[in-house]
Amino acid sequence: MSPSPMMTRRLAVGGMIAGGLAAAACASPTTGGATLPSSQAATTPEALTATEALTVGRAGQIYVVQNGRKLLDRGFGTVGSATVAADTLVPWASAVKPTTCAAFMKLVEAGRVALTDPVVRHIPEFGANGKENVLVLHLLNHSAHLGGYGGPTNLPSFQETIARIAAAPREPARSLGTTGEAPAPGTMPAYNPAGIWILGEILQRMHGRPFAELIRTEIYEPCGMVDSWNGIPADRLAAYGARANVLAQGPLALRGGAGGAGGRGAGRAGRGAAGVAGGADPALIAAFRERMAERGQVGAGAGGGAGAGAGRPSAGHSNPAGGGIGPSHDLGRFYQMMLAGGEIGGNRILQRETVRAMTTLTLSDGGIWAWGLGFNLNTNGAGAGVQGAQRFGTKASRNAFGHAGASGIAAFADPDHQLVVVAIPSGPVLDAIYTDLGIG
Numbered sequence: 001m002s003p004s005p006m007m008t009r010r011l012a013v014g015g016m017i018a019g020g021l022a023a024a025a026c027a028s029p030t031t032g033g034a035t036l037p038s039s040q041a042a043t044t045p046e047a048l049t050a051t052e053a054l055t056v057g058r059a060g061q062i063y064v065v066q067n068g069r070k071l072l073d074r075g076f077g078t079v080g081s082a083t084v085a086a087d088t089l090v091p092w093a094s095a096v097k098p099t100t101c102a103a104f105m106k107l108v109e110a111g112r113v114a115l116t117d118p119v120v121r122h123i124p125e126f127g128a129n130g131k132e133n134v135l136v137l138h139l140l141n142h143s144a145h146l147g148g149y150g151g152p153t154n155l156p157s158f159q160e161t162i163a164r165i166a167a168a169p170r171e172p173a174r175s176l177g178t179t180g181e182a183p184a185p186g187t188m189p190a191y192n193p194a195g196i197w198i199l200g201e202i203l204q205r206m207h208g209r210p211f212a213e214l215i216r217t218e219i220y221e222p223c224g225m226v227d228s229w230n231g232i233p234a235d236r237l238a239a240y241g242a243r244a245n246v247l248a249q250g251p252l253a254l255r256g257g258a259g260g261a262g263g264r265g266a267g268r269a270g271r272g273a274a275g276v277a278g279g280a281d282p283a284l285i286a287a288f289r290e291r292m293a294e295r296g297q298v299g300a301g302a303g304g305g306a307g308a309g310a311g312r313p314s315a316g317h318s319n320p321a322g323g324g325i326g327p328s329h330d331l332g333r334f335y336q337m338m339l340a341g342g343e344i345g346g347n348r349i350l351q352r353e354t355v356r357a358m359t360t361l362t363l364s365d366g367g368i369w370a371w372g373l374g375f376n377l378n379t380n381g382a383g384a385g386v387q388g389a390q391r392f393g394t395k396a397s398r399n400a401f402g403h404a405g406a407s408g409i410a411a412f413a414d415p416d417h418q419l420v421v422v423a424i425p426s427g428p429v430l431d432a433i434y435t436d437l438g439i440g
Helices: 014-018 022-027 049-053 094-109 136-140 158-167 193-207 211-220 234-239 282-294 328-339 352-358 428-437
Strands: 060-066 069-076 090-093 324-326 401-404 410-414 419-424
Touching: 049 428, 060 328, 060 428, 069 328, 090 094, 094 193, 094 211, 094 324, 094 328, 094 352, 094 401, 136 193, 158 193, 193 211, 324 328, 328 410, 328 419, 419 428
Parallel strands: none
Antiparallel strands: 060 069, 060 419, 090 324, 401 410, 410 419
């Protein structure tokens, strides 16, 4: 079954792949060190009145940087017994996917993997059920249409998840509501988290280390994301004290945004649980450990599970497609790095050409799905913003790139305005930020 040209818009990626990443450079929306007009650059945190108004009676975090200047970094409200501060760890859910893809693109830079490689070259068992023609590129732009993944709740172990995906046939693009035969690889892009899991497994095999460990050393730590984890050891979790209490409320605790004890978004563990001043609520931490262990994201004992020493995460308790946690300002640093062309704090994380390739349109359905390499793009390739999803609000420029998550978070960079935003929950606050800044 082949989609019609009206349904699938393919942009040229052959030059980008065959000639390395440099061929995509001229098409990138990323502007690196560009500056804004002084009227926009002069905005002060006190001027974000519309944004601040939306925090009243709600709970969450907002991080805003424009033209390299931090305008807002705050937490607000409470969920159950947990107070949300700027340094509180929150669930990133699917917004973590681009960090996995960035780690993977470092392998491409090093020449260890090519975008045109069949996945079976790196995971031989992946070829089961007719998947021999799926390329690495198709994993990055969500056009592999892989099956075998049941969603982020009640996950089996990392390796069992990979085994299920590798053994399963490809499937229809469920996120597009299609049925019947699976589209051909590289066509009809949709949303396929299973592909990000496979990227995570290739990373593990190439590095010879657990994903939870390598994502820290390859991306989080070099970006200065010191409190970011994808598979956190239980002893490190406990050491965060009260900063971890929001996590114990459940992955959707901040999605509704309503604040106050017992308010909407409070998880089962939060109702009636007394907070411990200055430290983690033991009941909440225990509930978090149990819940995340069920999802395969954190070990129940010190060290994160069998085979991992104390303080070291293990491969069995991470989720490359949705297991990230950390403060919003940490995820914001990742987007500051991307906006600056792959560098932050004097550390070169990615080559500028790689950043350009990742934020250049590779495939779109002409509607709600437009993909670079791991990033949602705010364009459908026809000069208009993506309609329907509005993941970055209604005022973001067509060159904005980022990713949202089911926890209610949205994280993105807008090169046209040299803007980085991370907000949980997102919704109306995204447009309010643009209104306060006088842009969009």
